[in-house]
Amino acid sequence: MPTLSHLCHKTRITAIALAMSLISPVAISQTLEQAVARSLESHPQIREAFARYKAREQSIDQSKAGYYPTLDATAGVGQEWTDSPGTRRDTSTDDEVDLTRRELGLSLRQMLFDGFRTQHEVARTQNEATAEQWGLIATAEDKALEVSRIYLDVLVAEEIVILAEKNLDNHQEIYDAIEESNQGGFAKASDLSQVTGRLARANANLMSARNNLADARSAFMKVVGIAPEDLHLPSPDAAMLPQSLDTTLDMALDNHPRLQSAQADIAAANAARDGSRAAYLPTINVEVDANWNENIGGEDGAGPPDVGGENNNIQAMVRMRYNLFNGGADRARERQTAYQTIEAREVNEMTHRQVVEGATLAWNARTYLEQQRDFMRQHVEAATDTRDAYREEFRLNARTLLDVLDSQNELFETRREYLSKEADERYAQYRILNATGQLLASLRIDTPASWDTASLYSEGSE
Secondary structure: OOHHHHHHOOOOOOHHHHHHHOOOEOOOOOOOOHHHHHHHOOOHHHHHHHHHHHHHHHHHHHHHHHOOOOOEEEEEEEEEEEOHHHHEEEEEEEEEEEHHHHHHHHEEEEEEEEOOOHHHHHHHOOOOHHHHHHHHHHHHHHHHHHHHHHHHHHHHHHHHHHHHHHEEEHHHHHHHHHHHHHHOOOHHHHHHHHHHHHHHHHHHHHHHHHHHHHHHHHHHHHHOEEOOOOOOOOOOHHOOOOOHHHHHHHHHHHOOOHHHHHHHHHHHHHHHHHHHHHOOOOOOEEEEEEEEEEEEOOOOOOOOOOOOOOOEEEEEEEEOOOOOOOOHHHHHHHHHHHHHHHHEEEEEEEHHHHHHHHHHHHHHHHHHHHHHHHHHHHHHHHHHHHHHHHHHHOOOOOOHHHHHHHHHHHHHHHHHHHHHHHHHHHHHHHHHHHOOOOOOOOOOOOOHHHHHOOOOHHHHOO
């Protein structure tokens, strides 16, 4: 099984760079790598997954406690009323003796053999912690993908606002020219009304673009924790992108953290099933008990020195206990863990299918979006030429004003769609990196040292 260190290599984001991005609520400049690092450090979903992983990790030490001895101390003081043959034979007292009873005891237990219950319990907790560890990495990978999407959304929204502003300026230019012609008696009133309506639409488009930008910035703030400022268009690491669908699927099945987590869950379920069979075997313990008692059974500690009321004993025993019948609970427990093993295997199978589907969808999206992008670029170029030609022809009275306005709106819509498709194509590449479990590595982001417990792997493999 690959360790978490395989996910983190090459160039690192330095701690100084990250600290600089956290000095104020609004950063001066943010790369995608910085935004992802900031989100992984501060997002509640990541912290929740980390806390869940660390809680599982603590269960390992709990299970290992079965290898160590237990030591218990008891102490007590109270009244004892005794009426026994011994007190009745004592002619110096009444039949009933009332004494202050005092007890002090120590008990030591050391397990020698428990049917391998502790060994299997340690293996179960180690694999459960490993599953949560991979779950944490999977959550971080998905969060990095989410940040990538939102980061691109902000960039696209900013560019669309610029396009909308230019579109409005072009409409305003046409409006001013038509209004001047109308005042000079050279343009019809219908032309002015047409361009007035289209100008209003251009204003509405700008308001919509600004609203979308505000929404994108709000989403960025929610996921990253700081406002987006001076974002830079990111470029996925082309060297880490697979070159075929088959390679993509192979990498996904080998590296995806969700699959690693599901496989660790299967190992944990198998260990639990093996541990349930310990009930069919005897347990052997070393037991040492020491007791120091006074005034027990009506014997007064203040009695004659050669007799006294002290009752002290120390015993050391090796004891075997073998349960013969407990109502069928052991058999039911074994069947329960067997079904849990089946459940874990089916979860792994479902995860396998989801990983294959995700990798295939990401590959298909990249393939077809690349083709769409090329066609959209041709569309933008053609729409630009058409707009320019219509303007010239309008000046020569070969085109109507409506033709010019339609060409201007088509160019705006085409450019906006091209920006979206270009961002979608770039995002599809990040989806492939996420599907193959290497998005964080491609962004050169080291996971915190507290996420990595290499001892889990060495201990779990023993």
